[in-house]
Amino acid sequence: MSDWQSITLQEILSVIESGSRPKGGVRIGENSKGVPSYGGENISMNGGMLYDSVRMVPADFAAGMSRGLLEDKDVLINKDGANTGKSGIYRRPTGEHLATINEHLFRLRCKHEIADQEFLFHFLNSQLGKDQIGRVITGSAQPGLNSTFPEFVKIDLPPLPEQKKIAEILSGIDRLICIENNRLSALNRLLQSHLSSSRFSEGDPVAMSDACLLVADCMHKTPLFEDTGYPIVRTPNVRDGNLVFEGMKFISENSYQEWVRKDKPEAGDILFTREAPLGEACIVPNGPLLCIGQRMMLLRADKRVLSPEFLLFRLRSSVIQQKLQLMSGGSTVGHANVKEIRSLEIEVPSHAEQSVAVKIYQSISSSISAHSEMKGKLLNLKSAISNDLLSGRKRVSEAQVLEGVGI
Numbered sequence: 001m002s003d004w005q006s007i008t009l010q011e012i013l014s015v016i017e018s019g020s021r022p023k024g025g026v027r028i029g030e031n032s033k034g035v036p037s038y039g040g041e042n043i044s045m046n047g048g049m050l051y052d053s054v055r056m057v058p059a060d061f062a063a064g065m066s067r068g069l070l071e072d073k074d075v076l077i078n079k080d081g082a083n084t085g086k087s088g089i090y091r092r093p094t095g096e097h098l099a100t101i102n103e104h105l106f107r108l109r110c111k112h113e114i115a116d117q118e119f120l121f122h123f124l125n126s127q128l129g130k131d132q133i134g135r136v137i138t139g140s141a142q143p144g145l146n147s148t149f150p151e152f153v154k155i156d157l158p159p160l161p162e163q164k165k166i167a168e169i170l171s172g173i174d175r176l177i178c179i180e181n182n183r184l185s186a187l188n189r190l191l192q193s194h195l196s197s198s199r200f201s202e203g204d205p206v207a208m209s210d211a212c213l214l215v216a217d218c219m220h221k222t223p224l225f226e227d228t229g230y231p232i233v234r235t236p237n238v239r240d241g242n243l244v245f246e247g248m249k250f251i252s253e254n255s256y257q258e259w260v261r262k263d264k265p266e267a268g269d270i271l272f273t274r275e276a277p278l279g280e281a282c283i284v285p286n287g288p289l290l291c292i293g294q295r296m297m298l299l300r301a302d303k304r305v306l307s308p309e310f311l312l313f314r315l316r317s318s319v320i321q322q323k324l325q326l327m328s329g330g331s332t333v334g335h336a337n338v339k340e341i342r343s344l345e346i347e348v349p350s351h352a353e354q355s356v357a358v359k360i361y362q363s364i365s366s367s368i369s370a371h372s373e374m375k376g377k378l379l380n381l382k383s384a385i386s387n388d389l390l391s392g393r394k395r396v397s398e399a400q401v402l403e404g405v406g407i
Contacts, residue, residue, distance in 0.1 A: 004392055005157045009150035012120070012157065015109035016147055018079060019068020019101035026055045035062035036099040038070070040078040043088035046379075047125040048178070051093055055102075062100050068107065070099040073117040075108040077124065077133075080144035085133040089121040106147070116160060118167035123155055126386045156392055165396045166389045173382045180375040184368060191364045196318035198357050200349035206305065209342040214300035216263045217274065217338050218292045223259065225249045230256040233265075234293040235273045238280040241316055241365065243271070251291070259291040263298050268308045270299040272315065274341065278334030279324045281315040283308055297341060306346075310354040313361045314346050 021037055034056035042050045062069075070090050078086040081104065090107075092099070101107055110120055123129045136152045137143045158166070208215055223232060229250035237244050251259065265271065265284045273280040275295040284290060292298055301308045314320055323344060328334025349357075388394040 003159055006154060007157055009153040009155055012110050012115040012155070013108055013150055014111045016106055016150060017067045018103050018106050018147075020065065021055075021057055021102045022061050026057055034058050036096060037062075037102050038076065038090070038099065038105065039102045040081060040083055040086065040104050043076060043078060043083075043086050045083075045086065046177075047086075047088050047121070048174075049088045049090060057100060062098060065100055068101045068105075070101060070107065071109065075117060075121045075124065076101065077106050077108065077145070078104065079106050079146075080104055082143075084137050084143045084145055085130060087121065087124040087129075089117065106145070108150075114160070115157060116163040116167055118171055119163035122167055122170045122386060123390055126390050127383065128387060128390055129153070129155075156390070158392065162396060169389065169396065170382065170386055173378055173385070177375060177378045177382065180371050180378065183371050184375065187364060187368045187371065191361070191368065192318075194357075194360055194364060195313070195316050198317065200347060200353050200357075204348070205345035206348045207342065208299070208344045208346060211302060211305050211311070211346055211348060212299050213302050214263060214269075214298060215338065215342045217297045218294060219259060219262065220294070222294065223251045223255050226252050226255075229253065230289055230291060232259070232291050232293045233271055233296060235276055235280065235295050238271055238273055238282045238296075240280075241282055241312060243282045243285060249293070256289070256291055265290045265292060265298055266300070268301070270301065270308060270311055270315065272297040272299055272341070274337070275335045278328055278336055279315070279321055281312055283312055297338065299341075306348050307351070307354055307358065309358040309362070311346070313358055320344070320346065 019037070026037060035058075036054045037057045038049075038054060042054060044050055070092070072090070072092040074090045076088050076090055078084055090099070108120065110117055124133070132153045133145070133149070136149045137145060157163070225232075227250065229252050231245070231248045232251050233243065234249065237248055267284055267286045269284040271282050271284060271292060273295060274297050281299075299311065301311045306314075324334065324336060327336045327340050327344075348354075385394075389396060
């Protein structure tokens with residue numbers, strides 16, 4: 001690394017400035033023929049830029065701005081508020097000839113003979129950059145960065161050709177992550193369409209109590225959690241139709257025996273959240289012995305009437321979700337009691353139609369899981385290789401960045 005320089009961020013910048021908006025600000029939808037005005041809300045938590053729903057300032061206001069006019073590949077950083085330090089890189093969209101930033105962002109421009117804009121973005125968006133920026137954020141109640149913060153951020157700067165190569169590698173991984181995000185968005189739209197638009201040729205609505213052998217809630221007390229033991233499923237562990245073991249709490253064997261004395265979850269049962277949030281559901285898998293925590297319910301489908309998989313499918317449908325919202329008075333967190341869920345009516349078609357609907361649902365869900373897993377691998381790869389390349393622990397000639405991730 002003898003050819004690398006250890007300098008401050010201040011030394012490589014030619015521009016650090018924020019922008020402005022008309023007095024009183026602007027709302028989304030105003031000045032539709034005006035000039036885009038980007039703010040912190042247009043930078044995602046992973047450093048991507050969000051080009052939809054950009055606020056607009058009048059063209060004459062933008063024409064009078066002397067600071068905050070965007071150039072392609074400007075690096076943007078949130079200077080105040082809850083997401084202080086969040087950074088992104090502006091890539092001018094096709095057809096956007098003029099754009100501005102508001103007073104909540106800094107735009108950063110490198111001295112082009114010293115540093116590369118893409119390299120700067122990846123440094124600020126890496127753990128190395130975030131840790132340093134976190135240390136210089138001032139104020140706790142209202143955190144913020146002022147224009148002197150680059151003086152306190154150290155950067156190990158390789159020669160310009162190596163910067164460009166590092167940026168090319170990391171940007172390549174970002175493009176793959178973007179592809180996975182687009183695929184996941186399309187698959188989730190397809191899933192929601194299937195959940196909301198499925199229609200059946202036969203089958204009358206049946207009360208949940210008639211479609212299930214068991215509709216029960218948990219014990220109404222808080223257990224003593226342990227570091228290990230029997231998993232207890234709480235509302236955060238049921239998400240998007242899946243049982244999520246991350247963040248799972250445990251109880252002792254004695255507590256488990258007491259907890260399942262009333263109703264013991266079995267493989268194929270449905271776990272259902274009746275509060276905070278209302279209406280999430282998943283199927284109990286084979287294997288682990290589980291119990292359910294507060295705000296959870298246990299539904300056991302009568303397989304003569306409907307399959308557990310179809311019950312899960314219908315619980316996630318817009319038809320049932322709308323009924324649940326009505327029960328809760330329209331609240332997004334909501335609440336339903338056992339009596340209300342037992343009386344909830346669910347459409348029960350023939351077993352043949354149930355099977356077709358479930359197969360489509362499972363096929364889409366399987367694709368979502370596969371692409372989510374790939375996205376996770378890419379994010380882990382980006383984090384690891386970013387720290388290696390930006391610190392100089394690995395030089396770009398040695399980095400086999402895509403090995404082992406199946407790309």
